[in-house]
Amino acid sequence: MNKLLELLRKIDVNTLAGPILIMLVLSMMVLPLPPLVLDIFFTFNIAISIIVLMVGVNTREPLEFSSFPTLLLVTTLLRLSLNVASSRIILLEGHTGADAAGAVIESFAHFLIGDNITIGIVVFVILTIINFVVITKGAGRIAEVSARFTLDAMPGKQMAIDADLNAGLIGEDEARRRRGKIAEEANFFGSMDGASKFVRGDAVAGILIMVINIVGGLIIGVVQHDLDVATAAETYTLLTIGDGLVAQIPALIISTAAGMVVARVGTEKGISEQLAGQLFANPTVLYLTAGVIGLLGMIPNMPHLAFLLIAGILAGTARWLEKAEQQKTVAAAAPPAGEQPPPAVLEQPLAEVGWKDVQPVDALGLEVGYRLIPLVDRDQDGELLRRIRGIRKKMAQELGFLVPPVHIRDNLEIRPNAYRILLKGVEIGQGEAYIGQFLAINPGQVSGELQGMPTTDPAFGLPAIWIDAAKRDEAQNLGYTVVDASTVVATHLSNLLQTHAAELLGREEVQALIEHVAKEAPKLIEDLVPKVVAIGTLQKVLQQLLLDGIHLRDFRTIIETLADHVGITPDIDDLTSAVRTALSRAIVQQLFPGEQELPLMTLEPQLENILMQAVNSKAGGGLEPGLAENLLSNAAHQTEHVENQGYNPVLLTPPGLRPLLARFLRRALPQLRVISHNEIPDSKSIRIIAVIGGSKG
Structure with missing residues (x-):
C-alpha cells in the first residue's frame, strides 16, 4: 500500500490530465450515460468554450495560445461524443417526455425556442450557417494565408536575426529563441489551417445528426412506442433541437475565439485595450458619428428615442475624452511639486571660471x-x-x-x-x-x-x-x-x-586590462609590467594586433612573448611579429576555423624579390609608384576572385614583408589579411589558390 501511495505521489497530474480527458471523451461514444451525467458534461462543455473565448480575447500574440489547434480537436471530439451520447438517450427514452435527455437539453429547448418547433429548427440552422460559412471559413482562410506568408518571410527574418547577432545586438541564446519563435509561428498557422476543418466538419455533423435524430425518433416513437405522428414529431424534434443548440452554441463560441486568435495583428495590447484605444480615442470621430446618428433620429417615423440616446452618449463620451486630454496637457506643462522657479538673472552671483568649464x-x-x-x-x-x-x-x-x-x-x-x-x-x-x-x-x-x-x-x-x-x-x-x-x-x-578598435585602446584601457589580468595572474604582471615591458611598448604592440584584426584574449602569451624579445629589439614591428608567431594557432583558427588545409594567396616570386629589396634598402622600404599601383590593382583583382570562390582572402608572405604589405593593403583592401610563413602551425598544410603578380592579370 505504501509503495502504491509513493508511486501516486510521483505521478504528475498535468501529465495524466490529457490522456484521462481523451479516454473519457472516447468512452462517452460507446458507454450509456444517465441524464444527470450528461447534464454535467454539457455544462462542462459550455464552461470550456467560454474559457477558450476569454483566453483568446486576452491573448496578445498567437503563440501565447500555441495549444489552440490541439484544443480545437479535443473540444470538437467532446461535442461529437456528447452528441452521440445524447442521441442514444433521445432515441431510447425520448418517448417518456421532454426531460428524457436531461435538464440542460430540455431547458435550452424550451428557453430558446419555446413551443414553436419551426422557429427552433430555423434558429439552429442559422447558428450552424453562421459558424460554418462565416466565422470558421474566415478564420481558416486567415490561417491559410498567414501560414503561407509566414513561410515566405522566414528567410528574411532569419537574415535579420543573423544581422543582429553579427552586430552584437543579441546573444546566441536570444538568436536561438527568435529562430525557434519563427518556426513556431509557421507551425502554428499551418496547424490552425488544418484545425479549422475540425470545426467545419463539426457543423456538418450537427446538421446530419439533427436530421437523423428527428427521422429516427419519429420512426421509433410511432413504430415501437405506439405514439401518434404529431406527438412523436413534437417530442423528438424538441429534444433534437435542444441537443443541437447545446452543442452548436459552444462550437460558435470556440470558432469565434479561433477567429480572434488568428486575426490578431501583432501588438503588446489585448483586444479590449486595442478596441478602446483605436475606436474611442479620437473625440472628432465620435462627434461626427453623434451628429450623423442625431440627424437620422430626427427623420419622421424613425425611432427617435434610440437614435437620440445613442447620439447623446457618443457626444458625451467625446466631451469626456477632450477634457481628459486637456488635463493631461496641463499636468505635463506644470512644474513638479515643490520646484521653485529659477531666480532672476540679475539676482544670481557671478561665478568664476574654473577647470570644470574645460570639457x-x-x-x-x-x-x-x-x-x-x-x-x-x-x-x-x-x-x-x-x-x-x-x-x-x-x-x-x-x-x-x-x-x-x-x-x-x-x-x-x-x-x-x-x-x-x-x-x-x-x-x-x-x-x-x-x-x-x-x-x-x-x-x-x-x-x-x-x-x-x-x-x-x-x-x-x-x-x-x-x-x-x-x-x-x-x-x-x-x-x-x-x-x-x-x-x-x-x-x-x-x-x-x-x-x-586600435584607436580605442589608450593607456587607460591598457592599464585597466593589466589590472584585470593581475587579479588572476598577479605574479606575472608584478614581474614583467612595467619592469620588463613598458606600458607604452605594450600599448603599441596591442594596437598593431588590433589593426591586423587579432583579438587580445590570450594576454598572458602576449606579455610573456614581449618579455622574451623586448631585450633583443625595441622595434615595434619585430616585437609584433614575435607575438604573432606565438599566437599563430589562434590567428589561423580565427581565419580558418576547423580547417586542416589552408587556402592561401601568395606573391609571384619575382615580385616577392623586388619587394624584399625595397624593404632592405636604406630608403626605408618605400615602393616605386608604378609598382605600388600595379600591386594594388592585381591584389584587388585576385581578392575579388578568391571571395567569389567562397574563400576568406588571406595573403601568405615572408616574415620581413608582412608589416609592409599589411600597412600598404589595409586601407584599400581591409578584407585582405596578411600573414607570414612563421604564423602557419606545423599541424596545418597550405594550398595556393591565387598568385598576386606585379601587374593586373
Whole structure:
C-alpha cells in the first residue's frame, strides 16, 4: 500500500490530465450515460468554450495560445461524443417526455425556442450557417494565408536575426529563441489551417445528426412506442433541437475565439485595450458619428428615442475624452511639486571660471537629431541604449578589452533624423534613421522592387530603401533584410568600432586590462609590467594586433612573448611579429576555423624579390609608384576572385614583408589579411589558390 501511495505521489497530474480527458471523451461514444451525467458534461462543455473565448480575447500574440489547434480537436471530439451520447438517450427514452435527455437539453429547448418547433429548427440552422460559412471559413482562410506568408518571410527574418547577432545586438541564446519563435509561428498557422476543418466538419455533423435524430425518433416513437405522428414529431424534434443548440452554441463560441486568435495583428495590447484605444480615442470621430446618428433620429417615423440616446452618449463620451486630454496637457506643462522657479538673472552671483568649464573630449560619442531622441531616452525606454550595451559586451568578449562608454547627446545643428558617430571629437560616420519606419536592405538576391525612400545602408554601403511598417512583411517576402531604426544606428556603430578598435585602446584601457589580468595572474604582471615591458611598448604592440584584426584574449602569451624579445629589439614591428608567431594557432583558427588545409594567396616570386629589396634598402622600404599601383590593382583583382570562390582572402608572405604589405593593403583592401610563413602551425598544410603578380592579370 505504501509503495502504491509513493508511486501516486510521483505521478504528475498535468501529465495524466490529457490522456484521462481523451479516454473519457472516447468512452462517452460507446458507454450509456444517465441524464444527470450528461447534464454535467454539457455544462462542462459550455464552461470550456467560454474559457477558450476569454483566453483568446486576452491573448496578445498567437503563440501565447500555441495549444489552440490541439484544443480545437479535443473540444470538437467532446461535442461529437456528447452528441452521440445524447442521441442514444433521445432515441431510447425520448418517448417518456421532454426531460428524457436531461435538464440542460430540455431547458435550452424550451428557453430558446419555446413551443414553436419551426422557429427552433430555423434558429439552429442559422447558428450552424453562421459558424460554418462565416466565422470558421474566415478564420481558416486567415490561417491559410498567414501560414503561407509566414513561410515566405522566414528567410528574411532569419537574415535579420543573423544581422543582429553579427552586430552584437543579441546573444546566441536570444538568436536561438527568435529562430525557434519563427518556426513556431509557421507551425502554428499551418496547424490552425488544418484545425479549422475540425470545426467545419463539426457543423456538418450537427446538421446530419439533427436530421437523423428527428427521422429516427419519429420512426421509433410511432413504430415501437405506439405514439401518434404529431406527438412523436413534437417530442423528438424538441429534444433534437435542444441537443443541437447545446452543442452548436459552444462550437460558435470556440470558432469565434479561433477567429480572434488568428486575426490578431501583432501588438503588446489585448483586444479590449486595442478596441478602446483605436475606436474611442479620437473625440472628432465620435462627434461626427453623434451628429450623423442625431440627424437620422430626427427623420419622421424613425425611432427617435434610440437614435437620440445613442447620439447623446457618443457626444458625451467625446466631451469626456477632450477634457481628459486637456488635463493631461496641463499636468505635463506644470512644474513638479515643490520646484521653485529659477531666480532672476540679475539676482544670481557671478561665478568664476574654473577647470570644470574645460570639457574633455569623449573617446566615443553619438550625436542624434531631435527626432531620434526617443531611441536614446531612458524615460521612453530607448531601444538603442540596450543595443549599445550589447555591442560593448560583444566587443569585450571578442577583442579582449573593454571599449570606452559611448556618450550620447542631442544636437540641434544636425538634421532632425540624422546622427553622427564621433571618435575623440572627430566624426567618423554619419547617417539618417527614421523612427517608425524600417530599412529594407538589398543583399543582392531580391525578387522584386519596393516603393519607398531610396538610400544606402550606412554600415556596409548596400542599396536600401526606407519603408513604412505596413510593408515590412512584403519586403521580407521579397528577400530584403529588414531592420528598424535603432538596429541601423547600432549596426553602423558596431562596424565603426570594429574598424577603429586600435584607436580605442589608450593607456587607460591598457592599464585597466593589466589590472584585470593581475587579479588572476598577479605574479606575472608584478614581474614583467612595467619592469620588463613598458606600458607604452605594450600599448603599441596591442594596437598593431588590433589593426591586423587579432583579438587580445590570450594576454598572458602576449606579455610573456614581449618579455622574451623586448631585450633583443625595441622595434615595434619585430616585437609584433614575435607575438604573432606565438599566437599563430589562434590567428589561423580565427581565419580558418576547423580547417586542416589552408587556402592561401601568395606573391609571384619575382615580385616577392623586388619587394624584399625595397624593404632592405636604406630608403626605408618605400615602393616605386608604378609598382605600388600595379600591386594594388592585381591584389584587388585576385581578392575579388578568391571571395567569389567562397574563400576568406588571406595573403601568405615572408616574415620581413608582412608589416609592409599589411600597412600598404589595409586601407584599400581591409578584407585582405596578411600573414607570414612563421604564423602557419606545423599541424596545418597550405594550398595556393591565387598568385598576386606585379601587374593586373
